[in-house]
Amino acid sequence: MSVTIGIAGITGKFARELTSILLKNPHVAIKGYCRDPSKVPQSFTSKVSLVKGDAYDEPAIRSFVAGCDVVVCCYLGDPKLMEDGQKLLIDACAAEGVPRYVASDWSIDYTKLKLGQLFPKDPMIRVKAYLDAQDKVKGVHILVGMFIDGFFGAHFNVYDAATTTFKYWGTGDEIWEGTTYRNAAEYTAAICLDKDAVGILKLVGGQSTFNEIVALFERVYGVKPKVDRQGSLDDLFKLMNEKREKDPKNIFSYLFLFFQYYMIEGTTDIGPELDNDRYPQVKPVSWEDYLRMVPKDQLPTAITKVGQNV
Template identity: 55%
Template sequence: MKVGIAGITGKFGHLLTTHLLEKDNVSIQGLCRDPSKLPEEIRSSPSVNLVKGDAFDDTAVRSFVQGCDVVVCCYLGDNKLMIDGQTVLIDNCDELHVSRYVASDWSLDYTKLELGQLFPKDPMIHVKSYLETKKNVSGVHVLIGAFMEVIFSPYFGLFDPKTNTFRYWGEGDEPMEGTTYDDAAKFTAEVIVDRNATGVLRFLGVRANIRELARTFEKVYGKSVTLERYGSRDELYKHMHDLRSKNPQDIFSYMPLFYYYYMINGQTLLGPNIDNARYPNIHPLDWEGFMAKWAAEELPASYNALRN
């Protein structure tokens, strides 16, 4: 099986490549702007061929797609890249009869959202609809909840490593779903080599609320934590829209709040059925297993690290 990975040099593309190379009879065709960003062991692998080019270089994209059995998009960027860049890939897959296209989805179940609610997921809604118009290529959508590493990141703002404080909106009993980057890559690798895997597939590492997360932290690290409540879900909704209205260009001041709101309001939860049982060889980490891999002070930077 020849697997095309667009955006192979990114964190997720790198992890996915690593897991695919562990499988028999899989070769990889990677699309990237700078092959030097990949480690030498991947660049020099006889099972890997790299095509240099960007997402809008139709000649490079067509060369990349040619001969692939399945193409995976690992792009992460603005709406132009996530919609128009994927359109270029999808059109070439359709024309060249690539049987499956794994869209750049993963975090949260955006299929339960309306356009405009969680604006960073709007491109995924557009891409899913576009794939449904194609005759020769089937869409594959892997959903995993939130990436666990991101929940601890400074970007998300829930955890203060200096004071071991967990800050939250809501009542503190709202379930949050998470899967590690590496487990998400493992599940995606299984989906890729499973020729019958199409449509929406949902995989989950753990479901827990912020209070349970704090208790797990105390158990793993033997450190006391503080829980600090920002306000209600309704107050969060108003706050995030106020920030966006007052300064729409400062996207990182409010985008994490939009993600958090739609995580805890229940709308984007996976299920009621998940597909973990489809690949019983994968045993995803829960919060305790995840924390056991990191020193407490490393948690905020875990989203930047590559660790299997």
């Protein structure tokens, strides 16, 4: 039986990975939605039915979702897009009889947070509540932790490639839950084909402490990195809030500090019980697996290559 899967924001990193995986299945038809079809990889264009439109073009959105068995939102942007844009997609799914909607989550367990704690996740909290109130569309929320590909990037400020230094807050024994983009896309593809998959699904590639990740780095690359403790978790909490209060418009001065805090503070942990066993055809990619796949000199820029080789 064929399945039609709609992918909103099909030109993005995650969407490209997801699309390339789904296209390997001869029983899957894909509809893509984007503002600029010229940005869709050529390898997709002959195999994907594209609808052009922006996130607020209601007629185009209705046309896009029509006939889909499930719609996956791969939007990534400002709070208005992540909330209002998704609500328009959900409303269109309800109007067109699409039974399932995969929200743009792929995150830590934000369902345990209150509004305002980790502010970039506020739209997700509101969208989940919006889906929970629906009677025609079932929401699907995929929790994967952080994207491992981004952990070693300069923007995250944990790994300094120039000096081979790892920087951390806390004790170093806090668990980092992470999944690669590709692995998360593999799980998402399996969920799209599983018509009974609704609600929250917890699918994590690897769970390792900071100290374990450092030890894995040394084991895999044969290089002993330097380690720099920045302070306690209380120090991190104080610093990130001080930076936000002092200069709220300079969001990148504190954004990743907030993410670091809530990733390791414990409240948003996804485990220990996971849903990985529900999809045995997908092999979890652990922190060690990732390091063995990526050459050391490519770690800082690996995230820029996500979705490029499709």
